[in-house]
Amino acid sequence: MAQLNINGRNYEVNVEADTPLLWAIREQVGLTGTKYGCGVAQCGACSIHLNGEVVRSCALPVAAIKPGDRITTIEGLSKDSSHPVQKAWAAIDVPQCGYCQSGQIMAAVALLAKKPKPTDKDIDEAMTNICRCGTYHRIRAAVHMAAGGKFAAAVTADQQNA
Amino acid sequence: MNDLMNPGQAPKISRRKFLVGGAAAGSGLVLGFHLPFGIGSAAAQGAAADAEVNIWVVVKPDDTCVIRIARAEMGQGTLTGLAQLVAEELECDWKKVSTEQITAGQNLARKRAWGVMSTAGSRGIRESQDYVRRGGAAARMMLLQAAANEWGVPVGELRVANGVITHSGSGRSTSYGKVAGAAAKLTPPDPKSIQLKAVKDWKIAGKGLRRLDTADKLNGAKVYAIDLKMPGMLHATVKDCPVYGGKLLSFDESKVIGMPGVKRVMKINDSTVAVVADTWWRAKKALDALPIVWDEGPHAKVNSASIAKHLESGLTSSDAFADIDTGDAPKAIAASAKKIEAVYSVPFTSHTTMEPMNCTVKLSPDKSEIWIPTQNAEASLAALSSSSGQPLEKCEVYVMDLGGGFGRRIGNQDVVRQGVAIAKAFPGIPVKMVWSREEDQAHDFYRPIAQARMAAGVDDKGNLTGLHIRVSGQSINAFANPAAIKDGKDRRQLQGLWPQPHDAQFGYTHANLRTEYAMRNTHLPVGPWRGVNTNQNGIFSECFMDEVAKLAGRDPLEFRRALMSERPKHLGVLNAAAEKAGWGKPLPKGVFRGIAQFMGYGSYSAAVAEVSVSAKGEVKVHRCVFALDCGNVVNPDQTAAQIEGSVAYGMTTLQSEISVANGRIVETNFHNFRVMKIAEMPKVEVILPVTGDFWGGVGEPTICVVVPAILNAIHAATGKPVRSLPLSKQGLTLV
Incomplete structure (x- = not known):
């Protein structure tokens, strides 16, 4: 049994302690926006925020979650897809198949929280999620677009949410 | 990226969703459809007034036009493009368009009214554009006729725009939603009376509109097959013998059956538990802990080196056939002032879709159902029927949008058969089977391995005297479709080197030209991989062309042009890419260009890459410029997106391969199958110099020029040709 605070709500999940957080989120809590891609923290499809930091939930056991830890998933990023990163992603039509994009968006939000005006090099270093459709070109453009918008306020909102 | 500069012009889509449940529920009553998720809803009852004007168009009372889609959406944008084509002829309000995926069972029940559902070979738009546009036009004619009947005026006096019908004589107006019920009862127009719009008059098609299916991909709402939840659902995962051709001997169920939640450990076929x-x-945890004994079978000692040797034997063997055989290329080359010969090799590679293989199967006494990300719903239906034992009419395939396809989910319905074998043990209960990434890497249908012996000669003026291409490698048809091999000649493996026009024609002509193929199969299963055989054949042709140009002392662009006077469309994109890239103009110090052109899927592609190579062998691809002539463009922004994607999918083959040791696949996950990331992604510029006189594909054509353009730039930078992949074999790394 573990206590998880996800998107501002508390959940009790009945899982073995070594269950990766990803599978607790998907199978016990029922939030499926966070994806399984590799299980070994390589691809980033499972990216979530833990206390505002981006982490790969497929390799993080539930036992590592401490009381008071705040988890944010893609579903908790905004109520109506109004986060500047989501809006930039929509404006540029970033997704193709879309499977990796929850993780890409969570990584981008975390990057912009730390570096509101990231350089291309910052993006290269922070955005290590894999996309097989090859949307990288537009991800880069969308991160810059989000950084140029009213991003500061939204980051604050996200951090509060997280 | 055409519309990125003015995204404000794109229609707002945030309030519109890609309707799977809702729209289908509405039409469910009209058509007697089974609802996609097997759930009857109140919404369905309230939607009885939705009118199916024809198979492509359902109009709701609120004027929403639901456009039916028969092809699969895996990110390539076909869903939006097909909707644009129907909406263009329908003259409806684009802001009120939604889409609905039909099922394989619906298509079967209506005698394949929606035509082919297979989504492969970049055919989704080009091979259905005519009949979907006719469907939109016929629906428009019926809606107008219904209004004309109601008002008692000649239909020719009516005008329509954005789904609003007006009669200027009487000042009356109505909307599609109001007349759709009456329109649905009319006899469809004579097909001969349907006149499609000229492309120059398009208002919706041909524009870089935003995709219809983006909103749910931004907030976690989109339900992929892997995300399905159903009451009482069970979950499964599998392990197939890691050596192909091996068998499952035994497993010790007692070690895992007591683990939490475990219901069953079962052999599902000769080689899979x-x-x-x-x-x-x-x-997954129980499967990882399960002791399994395999009979590794006859291929347990095969490795990449033994496979390479097997292919090498095909480079000079007498069992090849010639496809193009003009003049006498070997003789002409032998008599040349200068000659060159080179052996190229390209390894296996994997599809590695981000969403691993999965399906959910529910077998009931009177019905077999599967929810699956499939590129070929009708092949899935056939596999479901044969493996469940239920007739086709009692089977249903719900096509879930795919988390990547790239050719993996087309022909071989291995996932269906496995899912059904498991579900048979749990009648009436939905069972979701999901592969681990490791299983996905180890049991793909890989892009075929190939080698080529390339030979050419030039005269003392630097003109080509002859070109001889011998390809040796594995055949997709031999594995997947032997009936397609006629007279022992598998021409498919020479895709892109064909003499015939329209599909994948070789871009060069010469008095002495020979192309040959020698089949050399391995124990690995192979299949189509985005671009299929144009990938390796594009590398062989285009990289060697640079070697020959160098031998002739000529510029690679100018050398190519001299061989392309009979190939105006190939030449057209080559020139367009060269001009856009500034071929011949100065570059920053240390940056070099490479160029390539090739044809596949009915479209003409060319690329110029700008690359630098450090002293340590670090390869940086700075910029890629593409020209694609696909004849007609339905959505230029999504066409650009496909080209951008082809860069990443192609460039991964520069740094990763699928190799074999002891009969097994070595690259088990992303740590050793390194997929290109954003840091390596170059700038991509796209021009679409379309000629408008044909319909070519978009999803696959450009990938075959990505790698050769980059390799030619590396050659220019280092002075050394790159003849085998991945780059690590030359001491090079992608950065």
Whole structure:
């Protein structure tokens, strides 16, 4: 049994302690926006925020979650897809198949929280999620677009949410 | 990226969703459809007034036009493009368009009214554009006729725009939603009376509109097959013998059956064991802990080196056939002032879709159902029927949008057969089977391995005297479709080197030209991989062309042009890419260009890459410029997106391969199958110099010029040709 605070709500999940957080989120809590891609923290499809930091939930056991830890998933990023990163992603039509994009968006939000005006090099270093459709070109453009918008306020909102 | 500069012009889509449940529920009553998720809803009852004007168009009372889609959406944008084509002829309000995926059962029940559902070979738009546009036009004619009947005026006096019909004589107006019920009862127009709009008059098609299916991909709302939840659902995962051709001998169920949530450990075919549990993670954990004994079979000692040797034997063997055989290329080359010969090799590679293989199967006494990300719903239906034992009419395939396809989910319905074999043990209960990434890497249908012996000669003026291409490698048809091999000649492996026009024609002509193929199969299963055989054949042709140009002392662009006077469309894109890239103009110090052109999927592609190579062998691709002539463009922004994607998918083959040791696949996950990331992604510029006189594909054509353009730039930078991949074999790394 573990206590998880996800998107501002508390959940009790009945899982073995070594269950990766990803599978607790998907199978016990029922939030499926966070994806399984590799299980070994390589691809980033499972990216979530833990206390505002981006982490790969497929390799993080539930036992590592401490009381008071705040988890944010893609579903908790905004109520109506109004986060500047989501809006930039929509404006540029970033997704193709879309499977990796929850993780890409969570990584981008975390990057912009730390570096509101990231350089291309910052993006290269922070955005290590894999996309097989090859949307990288537009991800880069969308991160810059989000950084140029009213991003500061939204980051604050996200951090509060997280 | 055409519309990126003015995204404000794009229609707002945030309030519109890609309707799977809702729209289908509405039409469910009209057509007697089974609802996609097997759930009857109140919404369905309230939607009785939705009118199916024809098979492509359902109009709701609120004027929403639901456009039916028969092809699969895997990110390539076909869904939006097909909707644009129907909406263009329908003259409806684009802001009120939604789409609905038909099922394989619906298509079967209506005698394949929606035509082919297979989504492969970049055919989704080009091979259905005519009949979907006719469907939109016929619906428009019926809607106008219904208004004309109601008002008692000649239909020729009516005008329509954005789904609003007006009669200027009487000042009356109505909307599609109001007349759709009456329109649905009319006799469809004579097909001969349907006149499609000229492309120059398009207002919706041909524009870089935003995709219809983006909103749910931004907030976690989109339900992929892997995300399905159903009451009582069980979860399964499988392990197939890691050596192809091997068998499952035994497993010790007692070691895992007591683990939390585990319901069943079962052999599902000669070589595969499955664990079924109450959650996927528990099934996976138990499968990892399960002691399994394999009979590794006859291929347990095969490795990449033995496979390479096998292919080498095909480079000079007498069992090849010639496809193009003009003049006498070997003789002409032998008599040349200068000659060159080179052996190229390209390894296996994997599809590695981000969403691993999966399906959910529910077998009931009177019905077999599967929810699956499939590129070929009708092949899935056939596999479901044959493996469940139920007739086709009692089977249903719900096509879930795919988390990547790239050719993996087309022909071989291995996933269906496995899912059904497991579900048979749990009648009436939905069972979701999901592969681990490791299983996905180890049991793909890989892009075929190939080698080529290339030979050419030039005269003392630097003109080509002859070109001889011998390809040796594995055949997709021999594995997947032997009936397609006529007279022992598998021409498919020479895709892109064909003499015939329209599909994948070789871009060069010469008095002495020979292309040959020698089949050399391995124990690995192979299949189509985005671009299929144009990938390796494009590398062989285009990289060697640079070697020959160098031998002739000529510029690679100018050398190519001299061989392309009979190939105006190939030449057209080559010139367009060269001009856009500034071929011949100065570059920053240390940056070099490479160029390539090739044809596949009915479209003409060319690329120029700008690359630098450090002293340590670090390869940086700075910029890629593409020209694609696909004849007509339905959505230029999504066409650009496909080209951008082809860069990343192609460039991954510069740094990763699928190799074999002891009969097994070595690259088991992303740590050793390194997929290109954003840091390596170059700038991509796209021009679409379309000629408008044909319909070519978009999803695959450009990938075959990505790698050769980059390799030619590396050659220019280092002075050394790159003849084998991945780059690590030359001491080079992508950065």
